Amino acid sequence: MATARRGTIRRWRGRVLFSVRGRTTIVTVTVSALILVLVFVLLMLLTQDWLENRVWRRSEHTTERVAADIVRGRSAAALVTEPDETRLVQVITPEARVVAASEALRDDPPLVSEETIKGKLLVDRRSCPDFMDDCVWIFGTRLRTSPWGPGVLVVSATPMPTLINVWLLPVGVSLIMAALLALIAWWTWHTIGRAFVPVDEIRAEMVDFRARGLGHRVPVPRAGGAIQGLAETVNDTLERLEEATDRERRFISDASHDLRNPIAGLQTRLEAALGEPDDYEWRPMVESALRDAQRLNEIVVDLLELSRLDSRAPVPVERLDLAALTRREVERRPAGVPIATDLEPGVPVRANPVRLARVLGNLLSNAERHATDRIEVTVARDGAEAVLEVLDDGSGIPPEARERVFERFARLPESRSRDPQGTGLGLPIAREIAEIYGGTLRIVDSPVGARFVLRLPIPDEREDRSGNGESPR
Missing domain, CATH: 3.30.565.10 (Histidine kinase-like ATPase, C-terminal domain)
Known part of the structure; x- marks a missing residue:
């Protein structure tokens, strides 16, 4: 069982790491992962920026509403925040003393220091007070007159969002991207595999040539493209090889036949000459043998020339x-x-x-x-x-x-x-x-x-x- 498992692991490792299908899938998934990571980072930055703008608008809206109520003489109800407003509101004197605050900040120190608000009519900044667990975005405006005297600062603070606070978004995006990567990997593996099915069929058919001979042809897919061209080229090559083999076979047969006749004639004449008596007039027989030898020489010269021409x-x-x-x-x-x-x-x-x-x-x-x-x-x-x-x-x-x-x-x-x-x-x-x-x-x-x-x-x-x-x- 362990040996079979190791063999399966080695086989799949070879398919993934060394095959065109595997390497293509790895490269595609790697490139896709890099692109998705970049998209993820950009999406998180955009989300962070959108959330910060939303926080800033919430603080600004709360400050404007509270300041308007105080100016209209409704200071008692002004610090009671509405559902769409931040619950962190303070009214701070120029000496950085809190004279009024919402329920969430009652008995807490001021959100801004005296140095921060000194001489300023408007406060719009990020701050991380020591008495709070999170950083906040502060928006404040100074009032000329108020029930607490001139120059007080109405300040609203909204906790800054973090991706930890909105953990569902990055987790969801990560899961979606992981699913996309898995889909890309499967699709690439599947598509490349289907694209190479005709190649595998061509290879399987070519393995059988020893048994079937050169007259056999590989299947030609009709989908067009490079693989169809490959199959057609293989078949054309096989056809030329078959023609060349047939031509060589005919050539050998014809050459053997043409060489056999003068060789047989030459051998017959020489044997006949040796069997004649010493006083036999042998000249005509030798001349005939010489003609056979000359014909043999012509055939050999032509065959050598054809061999040189074929070799190019x-x-x-x-x-x-x-x-x-x-x-x-x-x-x-x-x-x-x-x-x-x-x-x-x-x-x-x-x-x-x-x-x-x-x-x-x-x-x-x-x-x-x-x-x-x-x-x-x-x-x-x-x-x-x-x-x-x-x-x-x-x-x-x-x-x-x-x-x-x-x-x-x-x-x-x-x-x-x-x-x-x-x-x-x-x-x-x-x-x-x-x-x-x-x-x-x-x-x-x-x-x-x-x-x-x-x-x-x-x-x-x-x-x-x-x-x-x-x-x-």
Whole structure:
């Protein structure tokens, strides 16, 4: 029982002190308590001031009424106080001698001393006489004539209020404020708890991902706000992770398939060569094995390039003239399908020259596989973009397959028939490089053949001056 109690205490201590819900409640209650204490102090000061004003008015009213009765000749009845008046009244001579007093002050010394009233026509002050338990507010006025002679002072005194005297008010206010603090604490704890219910549901659903897989989605609350945005972001992230996992799975499957064929062919040819007699003409078999090895090398090189692109490792970049780079790459191509160029000079881009040359090489290799008689390459400026187009006069690519050719290892039937040894990675690599440098690579409509359009941003002078020579991605 004691162990369970200690465990419960530790659990609640953790919830109160270390959880967002608990810390928020503590901060809210603390701030509210400080505000309520300030309100309490101000309320008590205002109450004290109001009570003192009430006491002063009571003393003033009593003095004025008694003085008026004495002046009218009703001195005998003047000192009989009314219910709304103070019961402490004295008539004091200039020598500070009491000549008349109300019942409550009979036989008591004067409320004010001779030094206090000497030469004064009006007394309005707080006083704490020795013969009284409480301090009083004294209001007095001097009469020119009276039954007791000239210059007497009519004085009324009302006990000063204290919060002890009116203890019910501070106690009541304190109880109300304590109730408000309790209500604030409960409301904050309850509200924060309800606000985090969707978060707890999201966490509980994410715990089950190992059993349910990435195809599972967390519930999305429809109340709007940050939590709905969090749930939608989690689901979007899960969707991207699922797509990335599926893409990786397909990638591994396709890579294994493409690697298996040349490896099997190479192994078969080498085993066959070893089984032949010593005088066997082995050169054609070795040449075939060499082609398989070259294909393996091409696949491995493409896979390594894709790995580097996926990691977004920074590589050196520089300002390039796209037309000059294109001219060099076209001139390096082996003799084959004629390539016509229309290159606008002075179209700059910022990129790694090796990677950009690979993009152009992959586009030209693809065009050479499908072209019939001619390939056209153009470079031009289009506003703030540099545009490179590669057009062949082949059979073209159907609109529904234009995005599929950019998938890894995806190859159309015509491509397989024209180049059985292709890897299906050239165009995906080209698009990845284009996107790394903030550009795009798309297939657009063309009257004949396939038109690949590469667009890259043209850097301004400030970007060139502030560039650090490293790719940002």
